[in-house]
Amino acid sequence: MIGNIVIVLFDGLAFGMLLFVLSVGLTVTLGLMNFINLAHGAFGMLGGYVTVLLMRQYGWPFLLTLPMAFLAAALVSVVLERVFFRRLYRAGELNQVLFTIGLVFVAAAGATYFFGTGQQPIVLPSWLRGSVEVAGIRFGSYRIFLIVVSLIITALLFFTLERTRFGAKIRAAVDNQRVAQALGLNVERIFAITFALGSGLAGLGGALAIEIVGLDPSFGLHFLVYVLIVVSVGGLGSIPGSFLGAALLGIGDVAGKYLVPELGSFLIYLLLVAILLIRPTGLLGKR
C-alpha cells in the first residue's frame, strides 16, 4: 500500500520534472515578452526528433544527443524569432495564438513527412534501463535519471538567474521592461537569448520525454496543453512557480489516472480552472 503511494509519487514527480524542463522556457518568455508562443511544444518535438535521428541514423549515444537536441531547438527558435515572432509582439493575443498554432500544424505536417505518423521508439543505454531497488520498492532507473537531470537544470537556472549579471538583467527586464530599457539594458538581445535558451530547454525536454510518453507528430499539440497548464498555474515569469506547477500537474496526473482512471484528465482540468479563479496570475505569479 505504502509502496504504491511511493511509486505513484515518484512517477508523478518524474513526470512533473519532465514537464518542468518542457515548460520553464515558456514561462520566462511569457513573463518577459508577453508573447504567447504556442509553438513551444513544437520545439520539444523538434528536440525529440533530433535525438531519434542522431541515434538511429548516425548511431550517436543517447547522452550525446541531448545537448544537440537543445542546440537544434535553440537555433531554430532564433531564426523563427527574427523572421516571424518579432512582428507579432504587438499584434494581440488572438493573433499570437493563431499564428503559433499554425506553426505547430506546419511542424506536425513536417514531422509526418519526414518520419511518418508512428511512434519513434529509441533504445536507451543499458545503464538507464531497468530499475533500482530501495527498501523493497523498485524505482525506474530512467525516471531517477530524469529527476536528477531536471534538478541539475533547476540548479543551473537558479544560479544563472540569481548569481550572474546576465541573470540579473533577465530579472530586471521581466520585472519592468520600460525601466530596464531606460537603464540601458539591451532588452531586444535579452529577449533573443532568453527565448533561445527557453526553446532549447524545450528541445531537451522533448528528447528526454521520448522514453516516458513517446514521440509522434502530435507531440507538439498534445503537450501544449500540459505546458500551458504548468505555466498558467505556476504564474507567468516565475520559475519556482512553474516548478511547483509542474510538480503538482505531474503528481496530479499520475495519481489521478491511477486512482480514478475513468475520469481521465478531468481532475487536472478542474484543478486548472479552480486555481486560475482563485489566483488568476498563477500560484506564484506577479501582479
Add this chain to the structure above:
Amino acid sequence: MVLRTESICKSFGSLEVARDISIELPQGARYALIGPNGAGKTTFINLITGQLRPNSGRILLDGQDITATGTAERVRRGLTRTFQINTLFPDLTPLESVTLVVCEREKKAGQFWRSLASHREAIEESHAILSQLGLAEVAMKPTRQLAYGQQRLVEIALALATRPKVLLLDEPAAGVPKDESAMLFEVVASLPRDIAVLFIEHDMEIVFSFASQVIVLVAGGVLLQATPDEVKEDPRVREVYLGRGHG
C-alpha cells in the same frame, strides 16, 4: 465639502506611496495637485477613484463614505477622472464613445433589443458635448485618427458625459503640442462652475491660470496647501523642485 479624504495611507510592502493624505474639495473648486515625479499624484487619484484600495483612511463623497465602493459605482455617484495617458476606444468614433458613456449613465446600455439610433437624446447630448469641445468636425471619425490634442479632449468629453460632481483631471495637457493646447486651456476654463475640479499638472501656466488652491504632494505626503502665489514663494517648494543650494 463635496469630496473629502481623511488620512489616506497606502503602502506596497515597505514602499509608502500615500502618507496620511487629508484634503477637502468644496463645490466649484479649482484645485491643482502638483509635486515632483514619483510623489504619488496619480496614485492618489487611483486611490480616490477606487482603482487602488487604501490601507487606512476614508473617502467621503457628498458626506457618504465611499471607501469600499467600486470604481463604476463611484462614477455613478458623480466622481469621475481622466487618464494621463489616453485611455480611449480607438476604433469607436468620439460620437459613439461619448454616446456610450451617456447610455451607461442612463442605465440604458444593457438594452440589447433597442437599436443605437433610437437613443436620440443620448446621441444629441453626446454631439453637444463634443461640439462644446470643438470636436464636432471629427466626431464621426475613429478616435485613433484624431490628432493627439483632440484625443486629449475626447478624454475630457468622456468624463463630462458622466455629469460629474467631482472631476479629477490627470495631467490634461500631457503630451499636447503647444499649438493644440489653446483649445485645452479654453475647455478647462469653461468647465461648469458647479463641478469641483482637482487637476494634476506640471504645466505651471495652467496651474497659475486656473487654480484657486494648490496642493503640493511630496513623497506621498502633503507638503502644503495654499494659493498659487504663496506656493510659488514658499522655500520648501523651491527646495523640492530645484534641490538645496539652488537659491
Add this chain to the structure above:
Amino acid sequence: MLQSQVSTPAMQPVAWIRRRNRWTIFEVLFWLATLLPFCFFPAYLNLASQIAITALFALSVDLVLGYAGIVTLGHAMFFGLGAFTVGILSSRYGWGEPISGLFLAALVAGLAGFASSFLIVRVQHLALIMVTLGLGLLTFELGNALSWLTGGTDGLTGISTWNIFGYFRFDLWGYTAYSYSLIVLFLCFLLCRVIVNSSFGLALRGIRENVKRMPAIGSDYRWHLRVVYTISAAIAGVAGALLTQTTNTVTLEVLSFQRSADVVVMLILGGTGRLYGAIVGAVIFLIARDQLAGINPQYWFLWIGLLLMFVVMFMPKGILGGLARLVRREE
C-alpha cells in the same frame, strides 16, 4: 469622393448612426445567394446545411470574440451541450420534435453559459484563454466519463427527428435540412444583428477596445459580459442541436477541442467583429477542408497551418477586413 469635399458634415449625428446600421445591398445579395444551392447545387444540399450550422456556431463565437474581445478556445462546450440535449431527448426519452428541441438546447447551453460567465469575467489575458480551454476540456472529459449518458466513443444511437411542424419530413437529398438550417441561421443572425447594433453592442465594443476604461465611465461591464456570454452559449447550443437533428447522430466530437479551435480559425479567416466574417469564414474553411482533405488527408494540417500563418501576418482582419480596406482605399 463626395463626402470628402464637404468640410462640415451635413449629416445629423442620429442619422449618421442610423445609416451605419442600415441593411446594405451587399447584405441583401448575400442572403439571396444562400438560396443558390437549391437551384445550382442540389447535390450538395447536405453539405450546405452543415456549412449553415457551422456558420451559426461561428456567429455565436463572433459575439464574444469579435465584439467583446474574449479569446475562447472552449466554445464547443456549448455546441456539444446543445447537440447532446437533443440527442438524449430523442434517444432516451423518445422526444424528437425539432422546434422544442432547439429551445431546450438553447436553454441548457444558455444556463451553462450563464454559470461559466461568472468564472469568465474574473480573469483576463492568458488566464482567460486557459479558463475557457480548461472548461472545454473538462466538459469533454465529463462527457467521456458519463458514457452511459452520452454513448461514449460510439456516440448515441436511436435518434430520430420528427417532421417539422408535423409536416416537413427530413428527406435524403437535404432540401428540408438545408431550408431548416438556413432559416434558423437567418433568424439567429437577425438576433445577433440587433444585438450588435444596439447600445449593448456599443458597450461590448467598448469592452473590446479598452476594458480598463469601462469602469471609469461607470459601466458595469462584467454584467454586460455575462449577458453576451449567455446569449452566445445559447446560440451555440442551437447550432449543436441543429447538427444532431439534421444528421441524427451525435458523438463526443461535438465537445472536442478540435471543434473549438476550428471555429476560431474560421473567424480569423473571415474577419472578427463583422458577423458576416463568421459566415464567410465558415464557408471558406469547410469548403477548403472538404477539397484539401480529399486530396491528401495527412497534409490537411500543413495547409491550414500555412493559411493561419499567412492570414495573421498579412490579413489580420480576415478576408472581409481586407475587402473593407480595399473599398476604403478606392474612396
